[in-house]
Amino acid sequence: MSHHTDYCILGAGLAGLSIADSLADHDFSTIVIDKSDIAAGASGTPGGLVNPATGRRAKKVWKVEQGYEAIASNLEKVQQTTEETFYTNNGVLRPALMEKMARKMKEEYQQTSWPKGWCQWKREGEIKEMHPGINCVDGGLWIPVGLTVDVGKYLQAYASYLKGKNDTIFLLDEEPIKIEHNNRWHIELTSTTVRTQNLIFATGQSIATSFYWDWLPFNLIKGQVAEFKIETGTLNFDHSISSLGYMARLTDNVSFIQGSTYEHDFTHINTDQQGEEYLRKRMRRTLPNLEKHVRTVSQWAGVRTSTPNYKPILGRHPVHDSLHLFGGLGSKGLLFSKYLADHYVEYLIGNTELFPEIDIARHQLNPA
Numbered sequence: 212m213s214h215h216t217d218y219c220i221l222g223a224g225l226a227g228l229s230i231a232d233s234l235a236d237h238d239f240s241t242i243v244i245d246k247s248d249i250a251a252g253a254s255g256t257p258g259g260l261v262n263p264a265t266g267r268r269a270k271k272v273w274k275v276e277q278g279y280e281a282i283a284s285n286l287e288k289v290q291q292t293t294e295e296t297f298y299t300n301n302g303v304l305r306p307a308l309m310e311k312m313a314r315k316m317k318e319e320y321q322q323t324s325w326p327k328g329w330c331q332w333k334r335e336g337e338i339k340e341m342h343p344g345i346n347c348v349d350g351g352l353w354i355p356v357g358l359t360v361d362v363g364k365y366l367q368a369y370a371s372y373l374k375g376k377n378d379t380i381f382l383l384d385e386e387p388i389k390i391e392h393n394n395r396w397h398i399e400l401t402s403t404t405v406r407t408q409n410l411i412f413a414t415g416q417s418i419a420t421s422f423y424w425d426w427l428p429f430n431l432i433k434g435q436v437a438e439f440k441i442e443t444g445t446l447n448f449d450h451s452i453s454s455l456g457y458m459a460r461l462t463d464n465v466s467f468i469q470g471s472t473y474e475h476d477f478t479h480i481n482t483d484q485q486g487e488e489y490l491r492k493r494m495r496r497t498l499p500n501l502e503k504h505v506r507t508v509s510q511w512a513g514v515r516t517s518t519p520n521y522k523p524i525l526g527r528h529p530v531h532d533s534l535h536l537f538g539g540l541g542s543k544g545l546l547f548s549k550y551l552a553d554h555y556v557e558y559l560i561g562n563t564e565l566f567p568e569i570d571i572a573r574h575q576l577n578p579a
């Protein structure tokens with residue numbers, strides 16, 4: 212038995228599912244193959260933020276208005292299909308932990324044009340009032356529109372939605388044994404063969420070592436997250452926090468995720484004790500008293516794929532016109548996934564040019 216489709220997508224993470232959805236909007240037939248499972252890669256994070264102000268200076272993210280609108284409406288669309296809540300609109304607090312950090316954040320805030328109601332500068336006293344016990348020097352940012360998402364649960368619900376939408380087929384636990392191009396793409400799997408007009412790689416960190424894409428300048432950064440639960444009482448705040456790494460508030464009043472991507476040289480991709488200690492140390496810097504009263508419930512590790520200009524890479528392979536890439540989502544997978552999937556499909560059907568900042572054409576296969 213074999214499958215015949217317009218598009219075959221390798222990878223069932225934020226990139227793969229978003230592009231499958233956008234293609235289905237234009238009635239293309241799609242098949243999604245994952246060597247493991249839905250959200251098995253970086254997108255399996257049990258708590259991620261949609262945070263429009265990132266980095267130490269809290270800089271406004273590239274194309275953030277469009278990215279935010281796309282992910283917010285997509286989360287709402289998918290949430291309506293399931294009883295299980297996978298995201299909350301609880302805001303993100305960005306306390307400055309040092310004077311220099313506060314100065315830079317404030318400067319950046321004053322020079323930036325933020326949409327109304329997205330971002331407010333708060334003085335130290337105001338931040339401490341919002342969040343008793345937090346470490347804050349001179350002030351920080353309050354981002355009321357920040358979202359907190361259980362990305363793994365979102366993608367599980369998204370896959371169910373896609374199966375119903377356009378009969379999108381999912382082949383899980385299947386790694387291509389052979390990929391050949393002869394008029395169409397022939398993808399040989401253990402149990403079946405897929406014949407497709409177009410092939411899209413949305414394979415996250417594996418892109419960096421792929422035969423077709425290993426010439427691109429990806430940087431891999433490992434991160435760890437842990438779920439913590441307070442021993443007694445309930446948490447005295449209901450927002451998430453972005454300071455040293457991030458703290459994603461879960462909905463049960465007693466648990467949160469502390470996470471950070473920080474390991475540029477790593478020898479394995481599993482969780483470890485140093486990871487847990489590192490996260491606890493970071494928690495102590497932001498919330499000095501909380502760390503003593505929480506126990507670790509679970510731990511998770513993932514690798515994010517970054518690029519020299521910190522923007523994703525999308526486009527056609529320079530040799531194979533029908534071979535496509537959607538990768539390098541970096542630390543902003545949620546903000547970029549749906550917006551850039553829609554943008555790429557508009558490009559495929561000939562309505563738009565790709566934004567130069569993300570176009571694969573900015574890199575050369577064989578630089579002179």
Ligand SMILES: Cc1cc2nc3c(=O)[nH]c(=O)nc-3n(C[C@H](O)[C@H](O)[C@H](O)COP(=O)(O)OP(=O)(O)OC[C@H]3O[C@@H](n4cnc5c(N)ncnc54)[C@H](O)[C@@H]3O)c2cc1C
Nearest residue numbers: 222224225226246252253254259260415434513540544545
């Ligand atoms: C610790 C951590 C915290 C993060 N926090 C946030 C956050 O708060 N907010 C945010 O927006 N982003 C966050 N990110 C970044 C975000 O997770 C990524 O940008 C995003 O998940 C990347 O999605 P992707 O679909 O490109 O890759 P992935 O999610 O890695 O998906 C790739 C998929 O491809 C599959 N695959 C690989 N090779 C093959 C193959 N040969 N054939 C078939 N399938 C294959 C894998 O099994 C995997 O399922 C975080 C990342 C990490 C590591």
